[in-house]
Amino acid sequence: MSDKPFILVTNDDGIHARGLQELVEVMKFFGDVVVISSETSMSGKSCAITVDQPLRAVEIEKILGVPTYKSNGTPVDSVKLSFNSLFDRTPDFVVSGINHGANSSISVIYSGTMGAAIEGSLHGVPSVGFSLDDYSSGADFSKAKIIVAKIFQNVLENGLPPFTCLNVNIPKGKPKGIKVCRQTHGKWMEEFEKRTDPHGREYHWLSGYFKNFEEGSAETDIYALENNFVSVVPVAVDMTCYKTLEELQNWKF
């Protein structure tokens, strides 16, 4: 067995996404890589798991020479499978991405990219989700890959606290530097476009725009991105709101 770290690479854009290939290329410098992803896009799948049908994972053509598996599950399913009986080793690291589009602020709770990273952290290994703030099909990943290498080198040297992962968002173009940030307080303002199908039935397309509730706060991830810095947000799985917890002690049940 190799003494190099065993690195699981996954994403939510699917097995054919260019960002996945770019991430594999970087990770091959750091260890033995295995890829698992889905045939189709799993964008927006959050931490969803599949409970009502069985999962399949089949080995397919290698990506950049590394063993590659196609799964019919969500990003979290794929990570779970990878820690259970799919390989003869369990991953030492989970990296997810490079996502086509940012996953800053509240997008962390909807993102399949971050779902996979969060799941990796739950398996007790350092995990990172990488996203590039560029949806275009011709996105330039060259500078993003240098950032990925720099950040992963730090993860390798310093580790991460148990049950904590990193949400890394990379701006378009040449980043000015890397900033450790907190999650921006903001939300998606939805707009649904109502249409009528050829059979006269209504349907709704989800769209919307992001509303930043703390414009100009220098310690937030959105601010970093807007100013061409890479944002690194440590993400924990404890969703308890401790401040509210104290207030609730006064409630009368």
Place this chain on the structure above:
Amino acid sequence: MSDKPFILVTNDDGIHARGLQELVEVMKFFGDVVVISSETSMSGKSCAITVDQPLRAVEIEKILGVPTYKSNGTPVDSVKLSFNSLFDRTPDFVVSGINHGANSSISVIYSGTMGAAIEGSLHGVPSVGFSLDDYSSGADFSKAKIIVAKIFQNVLENGLPPFTCLNVNIPKGKPKGIKVCRQTHGKWMEEFEKRTDPHGREYHWLSGYFKNFEEGSAETDIYALENNFVSVVPVAVDMTCYKTLEELQNWKF
């Protein structure tokens, strides 16, 4: 227009689930209720959203006399639709459940029930996810409904801080009382059962058991449930790990 609060009731077990009906029955005491849910189960859908196909919501036969909509989306999609153009009012409260089975500890990140409650809180209204720690089809909801009413009465009187919702888990049988708790530190230990289909191809069924990393901690939700108390955990959408954030300032990029 009615001056009673407008209460959105949803769940992740689908429109036919008994827990949904039970919740509607309680909520009718507190205001004007509208129901939206899916035809099939959305268990484990987390905060997933549907980005690759349009959403449909159609009015169907009333549940207990209240307007009821069937959606083809996830619990979060259904909440988003309900705040956007589906009704002539926007909900004042979002309640989700009563889930068949507990959503304590780390299950909060996988649960569709809690996905809906979290989404409600993002729309700025007090939101609660209710779960009964009983998967059986013959589960007794009678005592759970009293708990739901008690907790909702408090939410009505005290409100909740913005972007915070409650994760309420109710034990089987007669609860000894209600405890405000934090999320238990624990995880699901997966076990995949590997089988072979009639065509000779492998598939995997997800199963597993819960591993509690802090057995006996009186302030946790699992401890409350195990001791026949109702657990109430305030849940926030800021996933930043502030402790790690400080540590990361020492990293060299």
